Amino acid sequence: MSTIGSTxxxxxxxxEALVTALVAGGRTVVGPAVRDGAIVLAExxxxxxxxxxxxxxxxxxxxxxxxxxxxxxxxxxxxxxxxKNFLHPQREKxxxxxxxxxxxxxxxxxxxxxxxxxxxxxxxxDLRAIAxxxxxxxxxxxxxxxxxxxxxxxxxxxGYAERRKGAFLIAVxxxxxxxxxxxxxxxxxPGTDSGFDLALTELVDDDGHRFFVRVGSEEGAKxxxxxPCRTAxxxxxxxxxxxxxxxxxxxxxxMPPVDLHALMGASLEAERWDDVAARCLTxxxxxxxxxxxxxxxxxxxxxxxxxxxxxxxxxxxxxxxDFSHLHDGPVRSxxxxxxxxWLTHKLGTWHDQFDSSGCVGCGRCIVWCPVGIDITEEVxxxxxxxxx
Numbered sequence: 001m002s003t004i005g006s007t008x009x010x011x012x013x014x015x016e017a018l019v020t021a022l023v024a025g026g027r028t029v030v031g032p033a034v035r036d037g038a039i040v041l042a043e044x045x046x047x048x049x050x051x052x053x054x055x056x057x058x059x060x061x062x063x064x065x066x067x068x069x070x071x072x073x074x075x076x077x078x079x080x081x082x083x084k085n086f087l088h089p090q091r092e093k094x095x096x097x098x099x100x101x102x103x104x105x106x107x108x109x110x111x112x113x114x115x116x117x118x119x120x121x122x123x124x125x126d127l128r129a130i131a132x133x134x135x136x137x138x139x140x141x142x143x144x145x146x147x148x149x150x151x152x153x154x155x156x157x158x159g160y161a162e163r164r165k166g167a168f169l170i171a172v173x174x175x176x177x178x179x180x181x182x183x184x185x186x187x188x189x190p191g192t193d194s195g196f197d198l199a200l201t202e203l204v205d206d207d208g209h210r211f212f213v214r215v216g217s218e219e220g221a222k223x224x225x226x227x228p229c230r231t232a233x234x235x236x237x238x239x240x241x242x243x244x245x246x247x248x249x250x251x252x253x254x255m256p257p258v259d260l261h262a263l264m265g266a267s268l269e270a271e272r273w274d275d276v277a278a279r280c281l282t283x284x285x286x287x288x289x290x291x292x293x294x295x296x297x298x299x300x301x302x303x304x305x306x307x308x309x310x311x312x313x314x315x316x317x318x319x320x321x322d323f324s325h326l327h328d329g330p331v332r333s334x335x336x337x338x339x340x341x342w343l344t345h346k347l348g349t350w351h352d353q354f355d356s357s358g359c360v361g362c363g364r365c366i367v368w369c370p371v372g373i374d375i376t377e378e379v380x381x382x383x384x385x386x387x388x
Contacts, residue, residue: 002221007232010200010211015073016047017227018170022118027168030086031120032079037065039079041086044120051076058178058252058363061372070204074121077178078362082126082291083119087163088133091314094298099307112159118168122196124189125181125360127171129291130164131195135354136294138164168219171196175243179252180363182376186255188360190247198224201240212240253363253376256383260357264348267382268340276378277336279371284317286365286373287342292358295323318342343378 002008010018022029023045033042034051044050050073057064058077068075097107122130134140138161174183174190183189192199197220201212212232215221287293297316302309316323319338324331332338350358359375366374 002215002224004215004217004221006215006221006224007237008213008224008229009232009236010213010227010229012047012209014228015050015211018223019044019047019120021223021226022120022168025116027116027118029118029120030083032074032076034065038063039065039076041079041081041083047073050074050121055176056178058180058367059372060180060366060374061369063367071209072202072204074172074200074202075176075204077174077176077181078123078126078364080289080364080368082289082362082364083122083130084133084291084293086117086119087130087167088137088157088160088294091312092159094311094313096308096310098309112162114162114166116166116168117163118170120170120172122169122171123174123362124171124192125183125186125362126291127169127192127195128186128188128360129362130169132292132354132356132358132360133160133294134164135356136292137161169196169198171199171216173199173201173240173244175202175247177247177250177252178363180366180374181251181361182253182255182363183361184248184251184254185257186357186359186361191244196220201243203236203239203243205239207235207239210236212236253361253366253374255359255361255376256380258379258383260347260379261351263379263383263386264344266386268344270382270385272378272381272385273336273340275381276339276373277334279373280335280339281371282319282335282338283370284319285368285370286375287317287319288315289364289368290346291360291362291364292346293317297323318345343375347379 019029029044030041031044032039032051033049034054035042039051039054039056052073053068053071054076055066055068056076057066093110095107095109097105100106137157139156171192173192177190196216199214199216203210203212215224295316296313298311298313300309300311318341321330332341346358
């Protein structure tokens with residue numbers, strides 16, 4: 001019988017059985033799949049929909065799929081989506097109101113529904129991102145959810161908390177990071193030791209295609225006991241550890257070894273902000289693909305008669321002029337001020353608010369920036385200017 005800390009080995013048949021068992025248990029399984037020229041996160045009915053034999057080529061402002069010869073399912077770097085898209089959706093209805101015949105108003109709150117998600121293929125950097133959003137949007141889980149119900153945490157996003165509490169997380173450790181990955185310098189990868197129900201390390205070598213499995217929760221242990229697997233042998237366990245250890249030296253980027261909190265605070269008047277502002281389109285792509293950016297706004301919509309109204313919450317971005325709009329106009333009207341706000345919050349004042357960095361080193365902001373602005377390059381330039 002499996003327990004927390006148990007290990008095992010699954011082959012491709014076992015991985016298929018894993019997805020089948022999750023679906024049969026009423027879970028909505030979400031994992032990577034090839035669609036529209038990218039590896040995206042999508043609902044899966046079977047493990048056969050995983051991107052076997054597909055990898056990616058990444059660079060600043062560039063993303064391309066490429067074929068692999070080894071048939072690996074998880075040998076790719078982060079795509080344009082993160083698990084934030086499911087836990088903290090882009091648009092969510094909060095309430096609706098209808099005018100009654102007698103002139104009164106009937107308001108109906110949209111109660112959060114807890115979907116039974118199972119996330120397959122959560123990278124260690126994204127696992128850290130989920131933990132950060134737990135802190136930001138739910139005050140940390142699971143204890144905070146009970147506090148919120150008691151009224152002790154008024155700022156909690158109850159929709160996020162409900163979706164997050166029901167999620168089953170299957171991590172996949174990285175053995176082949178991309179050219180824009182820098183999770184090592186942010187302390188969030190390429191391996192992981194906590195925060196998951198099950199953790200997989202994919203191996204494709206002379207001994208076959210298999211997955212080294214570690215159990216991280218009681219629910220994960222119960223599921224593993226239902227699957228066709230074998231006891232983990234020493235050779236497979238060693239190969240898994242080696243693959244993850246070797247990935248440390250394969251990172252394509254690195255954040256400069258400096259106190260980022262202190263650097264951001266000391267760089268508010270740096271000339272580098274003018275350099276990046278000359279390139280930045282203020283499109284907000286970096287905030288949309290970031291797995292930890294959480295800002296939202298609300299909007300009200302009505303039908304043509306005005307008898308029905310709805311309030312919706314949707315993602316917002318500090319690159320939007322309206323984000324800092326007050327009665328006399330936007331507080332941050334220049335690209336310089338908006339980019340500076342994003343970067344100094346992400347790497348600096350996030351520590352003051354949430355006791356951690358807001359960056360996990362996934363590299364998405366580098367890849368999906370249309371002009372290829374590189375966060376590690378910008379920090380390095382700020383460091384050089386500060387030293388000068």
